[in-house]
Amino acid sequence: MRFDLVDLQLFIAVADARSITQGAVRAHLALASASERIKGLEAALGISLLKRGRRGVELTAAGESLLDHARIVMHNVEAMRGDLSAFASGVRASVLLLANTSGLSEHLPRALAAFLREHPDINVDVEERESADIAAAIATGAADLGFAAEHALPDSVERFLFSEDRLMLVASKRSDLANRRQIDFVEVTGRDFVGLTASTALQVHISKHAARLGARLRFRARMRDFDAICQMVAADVGVAVMPETAARRCARSMPIMMIRIRDSWANRKLTICARSFKALPRPAKQLAEFLRKAVT
Known part of the structure; x- marks a missing residue:
């Protein structure tokens, strides 16, 4: 046939x-x-x-x-064309990595920078997607590697744990929430929020869970990065939901505090995933092994 x-x-x-x-x-x-x-x-x-x-x-x-x-066939054909054209232009290979918002902004940059320094003949194209979309793209062969929350991955997708990062509620130290250490998300869905732009993967993820509680979050401001969000929170514009890694970094220089969200969806295991690590093209396999060794 x-x-x-x-x-x-x-x-x-x-x-x-x-x-x-x-x-x-x-x-x-x-x-x-x-x-x-x-x-x-x-x-x-x-x-x-x-x-x-x-x-x-x-x-x-x-x-x-x-x-x-x-x-899968067309993805492999395009990968073949890209690799061969890259050889012709002097750039040896390219890897497509899909990452969620947290991975793109907090967890991957340092490791990717180290990898690119060690492999000057490999380029890495990183695209931001929601974890569920990453899972679908990896499962169908539309991308080489993914950085996604484990809960979104089907059993057919191979993965290894890269890091753990809870989503935390961030509030001003002057807020009436200042004495709280833990909270159920439903308690704050009626408050003013500061968030990322509506199209970012993390914002879609948070909004979906709010919708499951029958709520639509009210955003006073939408910013492009976590530092800007924390500045707004510190100024009492609203509360925010963000990865603990980013929140801790911002809390060192801003009058904000973190409150643990009790909801299970806020506890995330972040993974590197692939349809099959053994079947990856050599450059993607090299990146996967580098990231595996970078796990702390």
């Missing part, structure tokens, strides 16, 4: 758009050509991949399976 890469790219585009018409546009193909390619793919496989309806298409179980494999 032979597969055409154009067919696989088209199928991914159709599946993402839930429309053959829109998929054809994304794949830069004429609608008639795209339709024939999908029919030809189904005929070659001897199975139906799409359920066609008035409002578009839905994937059959076989289609879902093909989509997972197609993504």
